[in-house]
Amino acid sequence: MTTTTDIAVGTQLPPLRIEPISRATLALFAGASGDHMPIHIDSDAAKKFGYDDVFAHGMLSMAYLGRLLTNWVPQDKIKTYRARFTAVTPLHAEPTCTGRVTAVDDGLATVELTVTIADGTVTLRGDATIDIT
Amino acid sequence: MHIDPEKAKALPFRPIEAAVERGRLRFFAKAIGQDDPIYSDVDAARQAGHPDLPVPPTFFFSLELEAPDAFSFLADLNINLGRILHGEQSFTYHSLAYAGETLILKPRISDVYTKKGGALEFLVKHTEITRPNGEPVADAEFSLAISHSEVTA
Secondary structure: OOOOOOOOOEEEEEOOOOOOOHHHHHHHHHHHHHHOHHHOOOOHHHHHOOOOOOOOOHHHHHHHHHHHHHHHHOOEEEEEEEEEEEEOOEEOOOOOOEEEEEEEEEEEHHHHEEEOOOOOOEEEEEEEEEEEE | OOOHHHHHHHHHOOOEEEOOOHHHHHHHHHHHHOOOOHHOOHHHHHOOOOOOOOOOOOOOHHOOOOOOOOOOHHHOOOHHHHHEEEEEEEEEEEOOOOOOOHHHHHHEEEEEEEEHHHHHHEEEEEEEEEEEEOOOEEEEEEEEEOOOOOOOO
């Protein structure tokens, strides 16, 4: 884990690569997260709503990025954490979570965060502020 | 049909009393591939200085889903499930919470706005999360994107 005093503009977080997302991943996450929306776990329902198949919960990607953050600093240093879901994460996608410090101001570092899948699509853009005092 | 912002903001939500359970946190850790033992092993958490398993950064969203009718506001506002996507989510943290605690979640619709000439509508739900004594734990903001394909921008 990083000592927060080492954090400066340009610091890259060690990337976090995630195993391909399977139907089992989505079923487990539906149960564990309490989000039982059928478009994430039931292919028939997904097709009925016009999708080719089930796709991942946005909150699954945000949880992976949360792991990137807590691997890097103790959780109580995270003051804010935001995500914008920019594209659907299809089944079998292989997400990679990355982060880079873009500002350090008044004891708070701003980290810009992305989740990118193997074909280059950015599925999530976000940021977090970290207490580095 | 667009949402009536006044109706949405006046929609009543019952406060949710959510017990944070170790088992749920372990299941969540497993589901997201969390390999840091402080999120699943009480001894590891205690060795790291925590009183119990910490609630991870995004799990507050799940605590809100403990309410049996967590998504009933969508039906109350006549929102078609086939047209919605989770647009944005944010959290502001005030203090760590742990397994064994009971937290109080108070949701409300805080904003409704449109983009692209009405083709895309956003519904924002703000949830205040506190301890029973009122001590703030976190604030969460859920933003739902609703597509209105009948509107061509």
